[in-house]
Amino acid sequence: MDFRFDIVRDYLPLLLRGTVYTVCISLASIALGSILGLGVGLGKMSRYWFLRWPMHAYINFFRGTPLLVQIYMVHFGLIPLLYGKTDAIAAAVTALSLNAAAYTAEIYRAGIQSIDKGQTEAALSIGMTPWQAMRSVVLPQAVRRMIPAFGNEFIVLLKDSSLVALIAAPEIMYWSSAMKNQYIRVWEPYLTAALIYFILTYTLNKLLVLLERKVA
């Protein structure tokens, strides 16, 4: 098997630009998905059915349907509906965030429910509102327990972001597919893409381990 380093070198600037897109799309989706997920997770734990049911349905829908289908629906349906025309980056971030929110919602819920009820009661007994109790007492403790689960979700999201190449968001897979089509070669584009993804997930994993050690 001959490996043509020259075509990798040719595409390297584009692949690196694609890497920047992958990182930015992933980070934006992680941030937005985590914030949205907190709302969804709290909603699912609400004592009001009109909050609980929609959040329940939301989580089931986004966990029970393929991410690619969601990406297509956002790209060809939701974004044009909202803005008149579509945009690959906006669609990518929207779809990945909505999807991540469903998964992080369940992480929040599990983490929050793992904190002893006595903690909330103690917070209420010193006159805190339920929201203050959640913010100052329950969440800070729960978040520590959530870090490993969040780490998994972030790594999955980073890898799944490769799907947005299919709506022509110019990230890593988009450029490796272009490389494949131009040279009709398989190993150079895909091994290179795999290596870049591996470096990204490996780094993210290391950062999460550091974070976990620092907080715990």
Place this chain on the structure above:
Amino acid sequence: MASAHRPIIQVTNVSKRFGKHEVLSDISLDVAPREVLVVIGPSGSGKSTLLRCLNLLEQPSGGEIVIDGKPLLAKETNIVAVRAELGMVFQQFNLFPHLKVLDNITLGPVRVRKWPAAKARDKALELLRKVGLEDKAGAYPASLSGGQAQRVAIARALAMEPKIMLFDEPTSALDPEMVGEVLAVMKRLAKEGMTMVVVTHEMGFAREVGDRVLFMEQGRIIEQGEPKALFERPQQERTRAFLSKVL
């Protein structure tokens, strides 16, 4: 306005059901300002539930509770504000493990009372001195013994300058050698004139510190009276039976 004779806690016909199980039936009682009321009874008698109804950690199924003139179950009553006036000490301490001892105590004054940090800190240190733990201000709860943790929990409740203190079996989770240090703090508090409702199995404390002892069984108040009278001449057969087991 509130006179010295008007009860600070008025409980009228309160009941509490969990599903079909009636935990409290038709409870009525008053507590006067500065009074120390001790509630005794076998486990499952509803005494903790009654205490938890007083700051609405449990929602009563029926009846009325008036704390310092405010009807708890009325829609217009701000229950969060009423809770700030009621300190509570739990069997399991429930200290906040992610916060240092000092921050456990200042959390309420800073977040709820909106005190400046320095004022809250001074108050917390003063209370830690009072419970004999000023050297633990910077420690995390995990490093404390049970007795120390419970004394911090008392300081945390007192930091809100409550009008009433509720104690839910404060010594039941402690090793025997640590019970004394917690009871000593509670005794001092009683002597200073704090209104207290104490659910406990410590009969010695009830007799020595209580102004009134109330015996509950199966969700009802069976008998109440001055400690000496209740312990020495119980009027009800069930009170006698219970006391003969615990004394």
